[in-house]
Amino acid sequence: MRKKNRGVLILVIVLVLLLAVYFGLRAWNASQEEKAEAEQEAATVHVTDTAAEDIVSLKFNVGNGDLEFSKEDDKWYYTPDKDFPLQQSYPEDMAEAAGSITADRELTDGDSLDAYGLDDPAYTVEYTDAEGNVTELLFGDMTGDDYYVMISGSDTVYTVSSSVIDALNYSLEDMAQLDDYPSIGSGNLVKEVITQNGETTTYDSEDEDQAEDIAAVAGGLGAVTLSEAADYSVEDEDLDMYGLDEESRITVEATYTQDDEEQLLTLYIGNEDGNGNRYVMLNDSRIVYLISDEICDNILNN
Structure with missing residues (x-):
């Protein structure tokens, strides 16, 4: 009987040790992931770093005409016509894209602005935050799948993924929230x-x-x-x-x-x-x- 109890006790001790090792490894892996994320974040170059919910206006033209949106009481409007039926997901996603741009590269000791097409930008994107701070982004020539970009008033040139422009590349008609229409037939x-x-x-x-x-x-x-x-x-x-x-x-x-x-x-x-x-x-x-x-x-x- 003592031998049987001793065997059970040994199994319990082994189980406790295995659980301790398991949870220890989980904690270590989690800490390593957090460390890697922190290192990646530290190495990330932020061109813009404004929370989407803090952006209250957007103004740009990326090939679909001049578009301007403003936010009042947490609702976005097409500024020239507040009655336009604007689908809210579009300006929300646009604010997210414009306010969180990261660079693939930060150019140092670069050429003059005309070498990057920034003396006459292809596109300009401007947003204003809740404090009234205005950020204007200048998009120049493309290099591969990236644009040369700089913030107006700054001397730093970056290369930025073209996906930023893709997120803004909609016509006003694309963003219209049309009415729902019911399903009607001879049966109903x-x-x-x-x-x-x-x-x-x-x-x-x-x-x-x-x-x-x-x-x-x-x-x-x-x-x-x-x-x-x-x-x-x-x-x-x-x-x-x-x-x-x-x-x-x-x-x-x-x-x-x-x-x-x-x-x-x-x-x-x-x-x-x-x-x-x-x-x-x-x-x-x-x-x-x-x-x-x-x-x-x-x-x-x-």
């Missing part, structure tokens, strides 16, 4: 009411005599894609340009089911654009979309 369309020139036409799915009409208008409603816009923040006084003012527009009210609940979609259909499309708006949206004449004709059962 309950009713469509069209009002035009003071007259109302109703297509009801419960009316068996209108089965073909319901299928036609449901096909039109189901074919709509909100992908092309003519105006991203139309003013009320400009609605008549598109035939979308109250007196001119056609109103389509579509009742449909979603998750066993009835929903209402309101579409306003305006003039033709001369290129095979018509101007269309969703209720409560300020975006004027372009939808093909064929789809609009189907929606109106023309």
